[in-house]
Amino acid sequence: MKTTEVTEGIFRLSANVEDILFEGIWPIPNGVSMNSYIVKGTKAAIVDGVCDWDGVPQTLYDQLDRMQIDINDLDYVIMNHLEPDHSGWFRSFLQLRSDVTVITSEKGAELVKHFYGYEGDIRAVKTGDTLDLGEGRVLLFAEIPNVHWPETIATYDTKSKTLLPCDAFGSFGSIGEKMYDDQLDEQELAFFEQEATRYYANIVGPFSAFVQRAIDKLKDIEIKIIAPGHGIVWRRNPAKIVGDYIRYASYSKGPAKTDVTVLYASMYGMTARGIDPVIEGLRSEGVTVHVHRLPEAPWGDALASVWQSSGVVVAAPTYEYKMFPPMAALLEELGRKKALNRKAFSFGSYGWSGGAQKELAEITERNRMNWDFLEPVEFRGAPTSEHLELIRQRGKELAVKVTEWVAASPAS
Numbered sequence: 311m312k313t314t315e316v317t318e319g320i321f322r323l324s325a326n327v328e329d330i331l332f333e334g335i336w337p338i339p340n341g342v343s344m345n346s347y348i349v350k351g352t353k354a355a356i357v358d359g360v361c362d363w364d365g366v367p368q369t370l371y372d373q374l375d376r377m378q379i380d381i382n383d384l385d386y387v388i389m390n391h392l393e394p395d396h397s398g399w400f401r402s403f404l405q406l407r408s409d410v411t412v413i414t415s416e417k418g419a420e421l422v423k424h425f426y427g428y429e430g431d432i433r434a435v436k437t438g439d440t441l442d443l444g445e446g447r448v449l450l451f452a453e454i455p456n457v458h459w460p461e462t463i464a465t466y467d468t469k470s471k472t473l474l475p476c477d478a479f480g481s482f483g484s485i486g487e488k489m490y491d492d493q494l495d496e497q498e499l500a501f502f503e504q505e506a507t508r509y510y511a512n513i514v515g516p517f518s519a520f521v522q523r524a525i526d527k528l529k530d531i532e533i534k535i536i537a538p539g540h541g542i543v544w545r546r547n548p549a550k551i552v553g554d555y556i557r558y559a560s561y562s563k564g565p566a567k568t569d570v571t572v573l574y575a576s577m578y579g580m581t582a583r584g585i586d587p588v589i590e591g592l593r594s595e596g597v598t599v600h601v602h603r604l605p606e607a608p609w610g611d612a613l614a615s616v617w618q619s620s621g622v623v624v625a626a627p628t629y630e631y632k633m634f635p636p637m638a639a640l641l642e643e644l645g646r647k648k649a650l651n652r653k654a655f656s657f658g659s660y661g662w663s664g665g666a667q668k669e670l671a672e673i674t675e676r677n678r679m680n681w682d683f684l685e686p687v688e689f690r691g692a693p694t695s696e697h698l699e700l701i702r703q704r705g706k707e708l709a710v711k712v713t714e715w716v717a718a719s720p721a722s
């Protein structure tokens with residue numbers, strides 16, 4: 311991968327990672343980039359880094375070689391965020407040299423020791439602290455806790471007005487030869503918007519209140535460029551990704567889009583018979599419908615779909631007196647991710663006793679999800695034609711509720 315100059319004195323290094331589960335759980339069908347930046351005055355800093363998987367750090371060192379930067383020329387390692395997708399390379403760095411000054415937050419300093427056993431020079435910075443690299447390049451730091459971990463800071467270059475916010479404003483998606491928004495056409499930008507939505511829903515979603523707080527904290531700083539730790543660099547229109555993140559954060563409490571996600575599971579095809587009727591009812595009112603069958607659907611996709619939807623259909627049978635387990639597990643995760651306040655409808659089949667609806671209520675209450683459910687439709691064995699017609703009607707009713715909710719939102 312090419313090393314490129316983001317702006318005078320700031321260089322982007324990056325490694326793509328594919329064929330892994332991100333954080334050990336999230337599929338990344340289109341990969342993810344991990345971006346690192348060299349910021350140069352008379353002194354040089356490296357801001358964030360890459361993971362330590364399968365030789366990835368070597369890509370970073372190769373890029374430094376191509377820039378003719380000796381590892382001993384780096385004066386500072388700035389760790390905005392200690393999650394090892396950005397800091398993992400530091401383990402190998404310490405084998406090459408051990409005397410560097412690490413800049414991070416007070417909480418970050420603890421993790422540098424715990425993750426990497428580093429006992430050298432660590433400087434903890436707070437909001438408003440600066441670091442002068444010379445040649446007029448002064449870096450300003452701001453604490454942005456929980457975007458995405460408690461220790462996170464953002465680094466801002468006052469000379470070029472470039473914000474280096476690590477996870478904030480990032481996206482999934484490997485990066486090819488084009489890494490700046492000013493190089494991408496509409497279709498390519500749409501691809502990264504979709505990847506940013508999935509990234510947000512999978513990784514950042516539970517911290518939406520902190521995202522909004524971080525954006526508020528940074529609002530008085532003039533930002534010309536946003537160079538995140540994942541995804542493309544925003545040079546032409548940084549306001550676009552800030553606006554997108556404000557919108558993604560608002561989806562936590564809803565409403566989101568005028569979309570409905572149908573999550574369904576079926577053991578012997580009885581519950582599945584209700585899927586076409588519910589979709590028909592939903593579409594009769596013009597809402598966009600997304601369908602995910604469990605357990606086959608990747609969780610990351612299903613979660614991103616619910617995140618963008620104002621309505622959810624949960625269709626699952628009873629299994630061992632409870633909800634079909636993959637559906638119960640996904641609903642728990644939706645609760646943890648804080649996909650709150652959805653309009654919803656549930657239906658499903660049972661053989662000898664119900665139980666799915668009871669567990670659904672337990673999960674949504676325990677996680678304080680505040681989903682507003684229509685009356686459920688449960689049937690013993692196969693659904694009758696009356697059940698199917700009721701399901702179709704409920705779909706239509708749900709679509710009307712979603713449409714009205716979105717229309718009443720000040721953002722619509």
Ligand code: FEO
Nearest residue numbers: 393395458477539
């Ligand atoms: Fe990309 Fe929270 O690390």
